[in-house]
Amino acid sequence: MNDVVIAGGGPNGLMLACELSLQGVRPLLLEARSERGIVQRANGLVGRVVQVMDYRGLYQRFTGADTPPVPTPIFMFGSLRLDLFRLPGNPMYTVQLPQQKLEEHLAERAAELGVEVAYGHRLTDFTQDADGVTVKVDGPDGPYELRTQYLIGCDGGKSTVRKLAGIGFPGYTNDRYCARAGWVALPDTDALEIPGFGRVQPTTFVRTDQGVFAYLKVAPGVFMVNASEFDAEPVPDDEPVTFDELRQALTRVLGTELPIEPPDLPNALLRRVSGVNTRLAEKYRDGRMFLLGDAAHVHSATGGPGLNLGLQDAVNLGWKLAARVKGQAGDELLDSYEAERYPVGERVMMSTMAQTLLNSPGPQVTAMRTLFAELLDNEDNIAHVANLMAGADVRYETGQRADHPLLGRWMPDLHLITDERRTRVGELLRDGQAILLDFEDLDELTNTTAAWADRVRVVRARCTTRGEQPAAAVLIRPDGYVAWVANAEEPVHSGLGAALTRWFGTPVTA
Numbered sequence: 001m002n003d004v005v006i007a008g009g010g011p012n013g014l015m016l017a018c019e020l021s022l023q024g025v026r027p028l029l030l031e032a033r034s035e036r037g038i039v040q041r042a043n044g045l046v047g048r049v050v051q052v053m054d055y056r057g058l059y060q061r062f063t064g065a066d067t068p069p070v071p072t073p074i075f076m077f078g079s080l081r082l083d084l085f086r087l088p089g090n091p092m093y094t095v096q097l098p099q100q101k102l103e104e105h106l107a108e109r110a111a112e113l114g115v116e117v118a119y120g121h122r123l124t125d126f127t128q129d130a131d132g133v134t135v136k137v138d139g140p141d142g143p144y145e146l147r148t149q150y151l152i153g154c155d156g157g158k159s160t161v162r163k164l165a166g167i168g169f170p171g172y173t174n175d176r177y178c179a180r181a182g183w184v185a186l187p188d189t190d191a192l193e194i195p196g197f198g199r200v201q202p203t204t205f206v207r208t209d210q211g212v213f214a215y216l217k218v219a220p221g222v223f224m225v226n227a228s229e230f231d232a233e234p235v236p237d238d239e240p241v242t243f244d245e246l247r248q249a250l251t252r253v254l255g256t257e258l259p260i261e262p263p264d265l266p267n268a269l270l271r272r273v274s275g276v277n278t279r280l281a282e283k284y285r286d287g288r289m290f291l292l293g294d295a296a297h298v299h300s301a302t303g304g305p306g307l308n309l310g311l312q313d314a315v316n317l318g319w320k321l322a323a324r325v326k327g328q329a330g331d332e333l334l335d336s337y338e339a340e341r342y343p344v345g346e347r348v349m350m351s352t353m354a355q356t357l358l359n360s361p362g363p364q365v366t367a368m369r370t371l372f373a374e375l376l377d378n379e380d381n382i383a384h385v386a387n388l389m390a391g392a393d394v395r396y397e398t399g400q401r402a403d404h405p406l407l408g409r410w411m412p413d414l415h416l417i418t419d420e421r422r423t424r425v426g427e428l429l430r431d432g433q434a435i436l437l438d439f440e441d442l443d444e445l446t447n448t449t450a451a452w453a454d455r456v457r458v459v460r461a462r463c464t465t466r467g468e469q470p471a472a473a474v475l476i477r478p479d480g481y482v483a484w485v486a487n488a489e490e491p492v493h494s495g496l497g498a499a500l501t502r503w504f505g506t507p508v509t510a
Contacts, residue, residue: 001147002028003325005135007123007161008154009033011099012293012310014106014115016152018056019318021113022432023478025325028148029115030137032122032155043098043216043224043269046075046304047390048410049311050093055413055429055480056315061105062097068413068426069093077303077385078358079205079212080372084386086379091392094304096216100267102307123160126151128288149325151289152317157277159295165286171279171298171349177356178232178275179301180241180249181224183268184260188221195256207369209361211253222263227253230360234274241272276300276356278349284338292317297345300352302359303389309348312391312479313341319432319478328455329505340396351388394481399502400495402487404471411476414468416461423461425476433457434483434504435476439469444493445486451507452500475499 004020006013009031017027045053045062050069053059059069071090075082084090110117118139125136133151137144153161162169186192191199192215197206202223206213211229218224227249243262251257262268281296293310317337323329358369375381387393396408413426416437428435434456438445446458456475463469472486475496484499486492501507 001132001149002026003148004028004150004152004321005030005133005146005148006152006154007135008156008159008293008295009107009117009119010154010156010293011102011106011307012314013152013154014103014110014117015311016154016292016314016318017110017115017117018106018113019315019432020322021110021115023319023322023326025322027115028146029110029117030121030123030135031117031119034120034140043096044304045093045095045097045102045307045311047093047308048091048392048394049308050095051410051413051426052312052315052480053095055426056432057430058105058109059095061109062095062102068424069095074203075386075389076203076205077376077389078355078369078372079207079214080358080369080376082376082382082386084382087383087386089383090386091390092386093390096218098269099307123155126161126164126289133288149288150321152321153289153291153295154293154314155295157279157294157298159291161289162281162291162295165289167286167291168282169279170282171277172353173275173277173279175234175275176231177229177273178235178249179226179228179273180246180271181226181273182243182246182270183218183222183263183265184225184246184258185221185263186215186223186258186260192258194254194258197254205359206254207359207361208253208255210255211361212359213250213253219265222265224269225250225258225260228359229253232274235272237274241270243270245272246270273301278353280342280345280349284342285334290317290321290334290337296341297349299349300356302352302355305348305352305389305391308391309345312344315479316341319434323455323505333503333505336396344391344394347388347393348391396481398483398499400484400487400499402485402490402495404485404487406470406474406482407485409482411474411480411482412470414470415464417464418459418461422464428459429476429478429480432478434478435459437461437474437476438472439463439474440472440492442473442486442492445473445496448493448496449500451509452504454508455504456500475503477503 003025004027006029020027072094073085121139191201202216215225277298292313320333398408415424436458438460475484483503
């Protein structure tokens with residue numbers, strides 16, 4: 001019997017497979033495509049997920065950098081400028097990375113970890129019982145069946161797994177929205193001169209009465225352009241998109257023709273999104289089946305939240321599912337996946353719908369944009385919106401009564417000195433193991449944690465910068481979120497055993 005079968009070999013499925021493998025669980029990944037996708041979709045990573053990738057050592061693989069990620073100074077909310085450089089704790093990170101390259105990097109990492117990926121194998125049905133799941137698959141050599149302990153649906157917005165499970169997917173559909181995007185050749189300048197709009201810099205959004213225009217640089221002389229229309233005629237999904245169609249859409253939105261030409265690049269992006277769905281699965285779990293990524297939630301791409309949401313779903317579920325497969329934890333830990341990630345999906349849908357509204361044409365929307373622009377001149381409001389877009393406002397329930405600002409939140413990437421070397425939090429979490437950071441050499445913490453030594457590593461450390469030490473000790477989950485903090489009001493180890501049991505299961509007894 002397989003430990004875990006993952007249906008869907010896109011970024012989310014690959015990331016989950018990597019996370020399970022780090023924990024010693026061997027997943028089988030079924031991908032209906034005969035090979036990795038070459039169609040460009042997402043154009044990069046936006047938000048907390050960039051730091052998540054750094055905490056797994058993947059950011060360095062994606063970018064070639066040997067330093068931690070640096071926040072971006074400017075971003076957009078509903079095409080309105082966010083001056084993030086004004087924030088003392090800017091939460092917004094970005095990485096420009098076409099989805100094709102992202103999949104390539106994640107597939108390489110999965111191969112290094114020994115993940116089995118079956119391309120050309122499509123899940124067609126499944127049934128589950130008390131002991132496991134029977135999965136029916138249509139492969140290159142014909143149909144077959146296999147057994148697994150758990151099945152994960154990472155198979156996109158039209159998820160076969162979700163439909164077979166009979167899980168509802170309520171939400172909202174706008175059939176009149178149409179966005180066309182593509183890579184184009186343009187003069188390689190710092191700004192594009194557009195009649196009627198003046199000099200428009202890359203990453204700037206131009207809202208008109210017909211829609212929204214945006215562009216960014218992909219390579220020297222190559223730019224990605226996007227034309228979004230809010231009252232467009234529906235286009236059948238099977239109708240191929242052409243470069244001339246993109247050119248005409250840009251002209252309609254801007255009221256003038258841009259001097260674009262097809263770029264001399266293989267597999268250049270050229271795509272159409274006709275209609276936009278905002279939908280959230282009624283539940284993320286049904287017995288031994290889980291939904292993840294687009295199978296659980298779909299929304300507008302405005303603000304680029306898709307991979308931030310889906311990849312963090314994978315990192316949240318991976319260590320929990322591995323603990324259950326290995327018999328270290330019960331179903332209560334698996335239940336926390338939906339309890340934690342469902343509200344995050346709701347907030348992303350709220351954010352994207354609000355931004356879509358702000359981008360829409362009409363004088364009333366223009367008035368609302370004027371008001372929002374005024375509000376976004378206030379640093380507290382900038383911080384609120386930036387935290388929403390980055391997913392930095394996520395706070396999970398921990399069960400600990402202490403009111404510490406880190407509890408349930410992302411563990412900041414503190415620079416540390418340990419007995420072994422200078423390091424940082426992001427490097428300590430590379431292997432996916434939970435960490436108990438002991439800042440005050442407290443033997444009672446080590447003694448309490450000893451029964452979970454196979455799951456939690458105690459690291460005695462000092463912060464390199466005076467005043468940065470957040471507490472006497474901090475328990476960090478494998479996904480980078482804080483599960484317990486030493487409370488100054490109580491004995492230093494108070495509640496640690498309960499937190500270890502809650503998040504890492506039954507202790508090992510001698």
